[in-house]
Amino acid sequence: MFTSNEGGSDGLAEAADERGFFAEPRPTTRKVKAEPPVSPDSDVAHYHGHRERLRSKYRDNGDAALADYELLELLLFRLIPRRDTKPIAKALIARFGTFGGVMGAPISLLQEVKGVGENVALDLKLIASVSQRMLKSEIRKKEVLASWSSVIDYCRAVMAHEAREQFRILFLDKRNVLIADEVQGQGTVDHTPVYPREVVRRALELSSTAIILVHNHPSGDPTPSRADIEMTKTIVETAKPLGIAVHDHIIIGKDGHVSFKGLRLI
Known part of the structure; x- marks a missing residue:
């Protein structure tokens, strides 16, 4: 689940070309104004720059420079690679109060937040379990x-x-x-x-x-x-x-x- 695929425009463009090739020819009796080309990623391009800015902010200044919802966004980038995750991160914080509240929430309640499916909820709980295991290792033996x-x-x-x-x-x-x-x-x-x-x-x-x-x-x-x-x-x-x-x-x-x-x- 921890992979990101923010490209894919070439494959979609190729599919669009194939649909045009097999389509019925248009009548030539009247001139039709061509529609401007639509980028397959136009619906997500607006947050690509935001993602990179947030990654740079974390890379250069660490987690102290990020609000709780921004840190949660960084996690959600990988879990939900092709959606704007800022509203989801803010909704999670609003619902559970804090970053810790989100990570400690039951899977069933996490899924009640719009945009969070079972896989995302499971991945958030996995991250929480890793954190708990790290803390437990500090007191073992x-x-x-x-x-x-x-x-x-x-x-x-x-x-x-x-x-x-x-x-x-x-x-x-x-x-x-x-x-x-x-x-x-x-x-x-x-x-x-x-x-x-x-x-x-x-x-x-x-x-x-x-x-x-x-x-x-x-x-x-x-x-x-x-x-x-x-x-x-x-x-x-x-x-x-x-x-x-x-x-x-x-x-x-x-x-x-x-x-x-x-x-x-x-």
Whole structure:
């Protein structure tokens, strides 16, 4: 899918010549004024210059010089090579709020935007998955507490734009190196069932001596609820006698994140 074919005028012109060759001859009783030749690419030529200017802008100044919709345009150039993608990029940003919101949106919702078909939606999700995999590689086999900003970046990338609550656990070994990253449950827009004994059981199966709890608030506000605080307290109390430490509980929202440890709730 990541190819661009902005030419094709020769092939279309040849096809036009063939149609003229096999056409019935016109009557010669009256003189018909010839229509001016139409370029096969006349309907798209107006944005070719824009595309090149935007590519040059990125090449010379990097992504900091581009607005979110312009960066999205650069991606859509390859995914939709023969259409003006600026209106589509702007419509996507308007619908989902931010560049991250677009990349985190479900395929079904992406396709509700005019100009975005299944293939384009799948390609956008592929790009998002590549980005998430890159962020995850920054914390894999590393001492997690020494790479805290990378942990937050990864959790925000994979959870901030989820439409439903998701409860994730990062399992660490005795050196605080990541053993596993698992989603333990998904719920509704404002609730996820969590079973402390299951959390501890899974930690024991993985020989994990420490865990980091993570969940998202689809509302966007990461402020912990009373239920969040009570659930965390129960997990801490269940895990501690078995030698499993709960380093933190992070709540991810579209507008930021909060740390239970930072709030002194752990």
